[in-house]
Amino acid sequence: MSITNPPESKFLDLTGVLKFFSISRTGFWRLRQSSDFPETIVLPGLPGKRLWDYAAINAWANKHQAPADIRQPERLRAARANNKTQSAKN
Secondary structure, three states, rough: OOOOOOOOOOEEEEEHHHHHOOOHHHHHHHHHOOOOOOOOOOOOOOOOOOEEEEHHHHHHHHHHOOOHHHHHHHHOOOOOHHHHHHHHHH
């Protein structure tokens, strides 16, 4: 998975990372805690701001071939809804 037009900056803030993966904040934090996700970078002029290296994020996504459910949360929601419907019928 790769952005066809990389950002002008070499770094992504949280909003940029969420857009890159098309996921929610909760989904992102789960993903980050459960894997070898790239570490945040703190720039001297921006203390307290979480940034991620664009190249590291892109390499991680390509290495892990981010699951379709992460890239397409609507597919995950549809699958869950289908499972609930089938469970209710039984």
